Amino acid sequence: MTRIGTALLLLAIVAWPSRARGETMYVTNYGPFPTGSVVTVDGTSGALSTFASSGVQSPGAIAIDVAGNVYCANNASGAVTKLTPEGASTVFASAFSGPSGLAFDRDGNLFVSNYYSSSIDKVTPGGTKTTFATGLGGPYMPAFDGAGDLYVPSWSTGSIIRVTPAGVTSTYTSGLSNPYAVAFDAGGTLFVAEYGANRVSKVAAGGGSFTTFATGFNGPSGMAFDARGDLFVADLLTNTLQKVTPDGNRSTFATGFNQPVGVAFSRLAPVPEVDPRSSGVAGAVLAIALALVERRFLTRTRA
Secondary structure, eight states, X not given: OOHHHHHHHHHHHHHSOSGGGTEEEEEEEOOSTTTOEEEEEOTTTOOEEEEEOSSOSSEEEEEXXXXXXXXXXXXXXXXXXXXXXXXXXXXXXXXXXSEEEEEEOTTSXXXXXXXXXXXXXXXXXXXXXXXXXXXXXXXXXXXEOTTXXXXXXXXXXXXXXXXXXXXXXXXXXXXXXXXXXXXXXXXXXXXXXXXXXXEEEEEXXXXXXXXXXXXXXXXEEEXXXXXXXXXXXXXXXXXXXXXXXXTOOEEEEEEOOSSEEEEEEEEOXXXXXXXXXXXXXXXXXXXXXXXXXXXXXXXXXXX
């Protein structure tokens, strides 16, 4: 391949949309209690497929490790279940007090919110559990920032609490209405699902103030950003998954859930799902690169 062909091919790979490179969306169904399920959602059609229905007990929060294993906080059993990419289940850790949120740090430790004890536990990859932070006022679904600080939505205090890696807590923002989940976009901006106000709010840099980002929900719970910057929100009371674009436009993306709560993405297996030569700028660049490769191959063959 020529140097130009190599450069074009690399450019196309970088520019190719991430969901087409293997981004999978997982959503937990809390109902029917006390069983529930975990489903995958097709990124184009919104169609649902059952991923796991055994080994879970009304799962709520969900998180995915770097190997693609799915972890669910089971409300009916007080345990966290680990599901392999094939769907096989084992109990990863147990004896939590209303597990309501999950988040991995960059070292692979899993942090679990305990709603009833207002605390967060840290579980090592080997399954050892210790108390990480207390006094959190009904914590739900937290998220880590790039610096390693954990941001915890406190349901009963209407605030977001920041917890340093050393476990030191401080109020990041307050005045929220039953915050259920938080998520960071690619630029590091913090978003909050306010269950009590049926909206998603955007928190100003550095904390303190916040503004309304999207409205019209009915029980917004878990949420997660995809690689394109769209926000997906589980709308618990309508049994739907809502999609919010970066400019705040909301639309129903998928239906047919049974009390959806947790949302998470796994970004493994960078394999295109469609012919890239028919897909936008990246496809055009890749098509040129492939043509150069073909031409080079034919020239050598004829020689």
